[in-house]
Amino acid sequence: MSLFADLLTTVFERRMPLPGKLRRDTRPIEKIAADLVGTAGEESGITTARQLFERYAAKDDEGKTAFFRHLATAMSVDALRLRAALAAYEEGQTKDSYRALMEAAEPARQELIRRLNRVPGATGQLVSMRKDLLRLGRGDPDLEALDLDFRHLFASWFNRGFLVLRPINWESPAHILEKIIAYEAVHAIDDWDDLRRRLQPRDRRCFAFFHPAMPDEPLIFVEVALTRGIPGSVQTLLAEDRAHLTAEEADTAVFYSISNCQAGLAGVSFGNSLIKQVAADLSVALPGLKTFVTLSPIPGLSRWLEDEGLSLEGATPKRRRELAARYLLTAKDRHGAPRDPVARFHLGNGAIVHAVHADADTSAKGMAQSGGMMVNYLYDLDRVAQNHERFAASYAIASTGEIRALANAAETATA
Amino acid sequence: MSLFADLLTTVFERRMPLPGKLRRDTRPIEKIAADLVGTAGEESGITTARQLFERYAAKDDEGKTAFFRHLATAMSVDALRLRAALAAYEEGQTKDSYRALMEAAEPARQELIRRLNRVPGATGQLVSMRKDLLRLGRGDPDLEALDLDFRHLFASWFNRGFLVLRPINWESPAHILEKIIAYEAVHAIDDWDDLRRRLQPRDRRCFAFFHPAMPDEPLIFVEVALTRGIPGSVQTLLAEDRAHLTAEEADTAVFYSISNCQAGLAGVSFGNSLIKQVAADLSVALPGLKTFVTLSPIPGLSRWLEDEGLSLEGATPKRRRELAARYLLTAKDRHGAPRDPVARFHLGNGAIVHAVHADADTSAKGMAQSGGMMVNYLYDLDRVAQNHERFAASYAIASTGEIRALANAAETATA
Amino acid sequence: MSLFADLLTTVFERRMPLPGKLRRDTRPIEKIAADLVGTAGEESGITTARQLFERYAAKDDEGKTAFFRHLATAMSVDALRLRAALAAYEEGQTKDSYRALMEAAEPARQELIRRLNRVPGATGQLVSMRKDLLRLGRGDPDLEALDLDFRHLFASWFNRGFLVLRPINWESPAHILEKIIAYEAVHAIDDWDDLRRRLQPRDRRCFAFFHPAMPDEPLIFVEVALTRGIPGSVQTLLAEDRAHLTAEEADTAVFYSISNCQAGLAGVSFGNSLIKQVAADLSVALPGLKTFVTLSPIPGLSRWLEDEGLSLEGATPKRRRELAARYLLTAKDRHGAPRDPVARFHLGNGAIVHAVHADADTSAKGMAQSGGMMVNYLYDLDRVAQNHERFAASYAIASTGEIRALANAAETATA
């Protein structure tokens, strides 16, 4: 329960004095980048890296794009050099020929990004830089290739083994909590009073992953409600006047909201680990918890119904549930995966489509995207690995008999 | 100044329950490794990774060597695949051809090591694994090539930006302090009383780098004595009955011992960063400090004298100092760098050969390796970058006029 | 900078399981109190104490008053017993006769309160109990005498040596920050955005005293603005669009708001210690700070003017300042102390009346209580002890020549 002691410490760390002072520098950013990759020693490297960050921060979108384009072309892999190194390696596989091959195979910009990261606090700045790149580079093959290098390094740095899970509660630092308000992407948090209602009651929990080098920035967080039984309405779940269970009375943990916080970490996945770790921790802390389940939106349902010429309007709750079940079990994207992105995420994690509910999210957003329908994905810790593997192999969707019956009924009815 | 709060927190973190339980597994380790690289999902990956670590830990040296050899051959880069990917990339530089090239250029074992690292606590286990590899693979080209991949990943993970500097003092946790005793490599610490003498007095400081994923393991540490003036004898510096300065009375910080702690991180350099950061921090905390200097051994002096047919025996202190100066300024290795490894380190960091002292380390070890001679390397924070660059470019050695005069006198005398 | 690590830890402590379980108890609270004082052992004492707290919490005001009346009468000092013990002591001053005298001189309710305090978390409950007592007992001699015992014990427990000073900032826990919003008594904090403006800018500071046994409850806090020069308007000082100084640019620390948080600690004074400690700490952390000063309300000015048949209306700023100066220097209460309560506090601490300002607080409250006038009390750390002593001896008021001139001018003008 020491909470943010470590994070705060690192905050302090980051604010400590840097060796030397930063001299004004007039070199173009491309020259700074070349020098940074070219310098042998770390000392001048840190100064150079700080200068590059300063220069970058001063640029507008056009300037940033130009810098990215420079990285994408002048600091990409050198095909000729790689060809030569490969030939030499094929001729004789020695330590030296292998080293030369590895060096030739790696684009200079990877080393650039690693050296930039030596500056205290740089990791967050690099994540922001990639956020810019994703925004500015969309559709540009060179910039998208450049992005692969950022993502490759981030996947290594934000490895699960380096992440720290932290509870978020009403005793957490305000500067972290204001980010929870800002980043909540599923069921908006209106203000601090609303936040308190999400965090303070004894039947609520929230957890986030942090990276030690970005201690002020949650990477992803999940909000959990402790309940008796599996809920079928998010408005009921979050009702201000509901009775508050004690943690011991609860038998079910409901993951009702999962939000990624860092646009610059797109494609570096944490959600699976987060849910599994939180479920494991909760099951130890509260042995009375028997069921781990989501209450999830079905963001693609309305669009699919429209595409299919179907409608929930005027339909009975049963009929609506049949259509939702059918959508979840049968609608596919072009790869054969479930068409619904939230379904893809949870089924990919090894969860089961457990139940669908009508009138479950009556907010404007809920009505618009899915006619108020929601779904429970069940995490059965004994079966997630098996479910995951079957899904990974063939997009096999685990579901309850009831869900399958609903989907079948829908099919018949439609036919 | 909250010390180990963060580290202790992470200790706790590492001891938290892992999702699921570890089933007994009878697959050969090679099969486990293949599965780990092959699995798409993270869930089964963590279990598989833990199984691999368990299997590895149970092996003897022969078994470990066989495993390393498997990684070195079956999981190396696939030259044919790389050749094809390179050809495709040269034909059309798209995001997809770039991705394929990058994937082909990376040996499968790199991804294996990254996936192993997802297990909480794995980083330390991987560092131990490399320690085994360095010991078992010496001289074997395949295993040395494999080591390049470990080192490549470690250099990325142990990037300066991820390291945390911590003071070590008499209020530090005992399990950390016992490692300081164990790892001290320059001036041995006899026991806990000796350790207290190194840490507790008000004119002593000690700092270590830690990595958040290995919070119980210092990576490197430096011991500092605060003095008035530059000392010329380590026995005087460490004398049990010396007067203790207040921190405010001191004008000089003496780095009298720097020790790397992790054999498995050989070649991943921290010393330069550590000295610079500690000097910068101390100069802020104690503005009275004007001089940052080492009191360093000259480990190669005796051997060089022998090689040159020279001897310190019977020589006057002045003559001994001349020979030491000459050794430091003129003795070179086959690359043209200073022959003395400690000199290479400090000069490479941008330090200056400032003074040499006779009768400076009268311990058995000091007498054996250098006839009791020691040297001060001076860190002038305003000039380290320039010194470093000149050394990096041409092994130019920065030194005081006095040192150069001594070296010249030696040359004349010898001639 | 480890902030609330310690407090959070103690929070955890307080939530740990208590030995044994609390059985339902039907004894009247008076019986429980007698048993608690009567039990020899601590074990049953803690259970009994918890039962008393539970019983008390269930009472309405009438029941609480009856309980207090019981303490005030049945558990007061026993005059007969004291008389006998005193006689015995006068006859022979031995350890035993002294012990008997001390025991007879102490009312049983003091021991009762001490035993209640053995329960973890009890200190805060006792502070709340006294809050009830102050509200219900006003004007009742017995209950006011009872309150003297509460206050006596609290003065001992909340001794300066036991208090912990903590910075409050935007990284503080939300449950502490919401209390800062609630307790701010001088210049109201509207909401969380307003709070952030008070805490987050680099030229703002806030500090609070905590007691280790009440880690979630600030006792008193002071808000500080770092400025260049001494300010003369609180609206300017708090303006949302002001430029933010760096901490290094500031030469003055302005204590612009001090708020006591615990009604149950009335008469146990912390403000003097808080200001002195914060001034001392800031002068070390920011050596550029040369002036420590308040910007204080003059809450009694309007009432005094009315009493004197004077008015600020239509008066020039100069005239208004003269009247304020005259009020501060000459208006006395029945003890001969300054009539203005804020003046009494700061002058009693050893501060100097430094300057008065017209149009300094144009809020409705500021206009009502003092026609918008405010005053700076200057804390000259080298002179506070001397000022304090002269004030303590004879209510001598330290002031600047300018203030005295203004007061004299007012006197002349009025005359």
Added chain:
Amino acid sequence: MSLFADLLTTVFERRMPLPGKLRRDTRPIEKIAADLVGTAGEESGITTARQLFERYAAKDDEGKTAFFRHLATAMSVDALRLRAALAAYEEGQTKDSYRALMEAAEPARQELIRRLNRVPGATGQLVSMRKDLLRLGRGDPDLEALDLDFRHLFASWFNRGFLVLRPINWESPAHILEKIIAYEAVHAIDDWDDLRRRLQPRDRRCFAFFHPAMPDEPLIFVEVALTRGIPGSVQTLLAEDRAHLTAEEADTAVFYSISNCQAGLAGVSFGNSLIKQVAADLSVALPGLKTFVTLSPIPGLSRWLEDEGLSLEGATPKRRRELAARYLLTAKDRHGAPRDPVARFHLGNGAIVHAVHADADTSAKGMAQSGGMMVNYLYDLDRVAQNHERFAASYAIASTGEIRALANAAETATA
């Protein structure tokens, strides 16, 4: 598990600058004491208090005794004033007459001690002062009476509600651990290696009480061994080569050593609370623990046997156990309490004499004081309150039938 985060923080706190500087002072200590009690304001009070501590620290035993004698006579209760105040109070019980009575009944030295305690760090100094007083004042009625005031205030300040329970383990700060080595009073800890064996194994625990104002000083600590079954030999329990249970395998927690650390807190009892709290915490953390028991010395056995003209020499183990049981159940001090001090402590806490063992402590000390005999006192959490009360009322000793049978057999045999 945040351990010493809070304590370390407070350490930092204590080292923070004090307001103002300490001027050299030449007044006699008696004058300083009078001034400290006489000053109205806190400011000059803290300076005066620091001066008194400095003056005291410089005194030798004779000077300290003179100072204590001054407190004992000149600053004791004023009988005449008290008599007058009592008379006034009897005449009219008002708030003012009560206040006057309370003030007259309290010796000035109590207020002196409270004001001394305002200095940061003073609590520890006052505890040391009382240690001196106990040593120097033994047998002197005036000084023993003075000690009653110290003890009265300490009992209030070191109230259970203010104490903090902390685990002590191999990750605790070295400066705390060296005090554990120093203070262990039952089974000596030889050195740091021995300490590690007491703390590091997974079946060992240690807990201490701390006071927030003395964070570097444990007040009392208990060492616990987790075992299967109740042990009968301390050498076996502590054997270096024993097998280490996992915490989950244990069914019994053995309190095998309890040591008070502060001579200056003699008579302020913590042991009862410590054992109860540790038992309660362990039973929550490790639900498999069913039995809480001591393995205790019988320090008075040999002396009693001698007094009775009995001897263990040559006796069978059975006979020895009979004599030990008889001693524990029947030997009384002059108040009718058990003659054995350790028995008094545990029986007073509500424990049961559970079993006696021959050859249980074969150390020189164990052989000398009790012929190697030891005893288990059992803490049955459901019955401690009842046992305690019966013991408190009439020194009734709870014991097992087996123990009673042994004691009876001894009686018969002796008769």
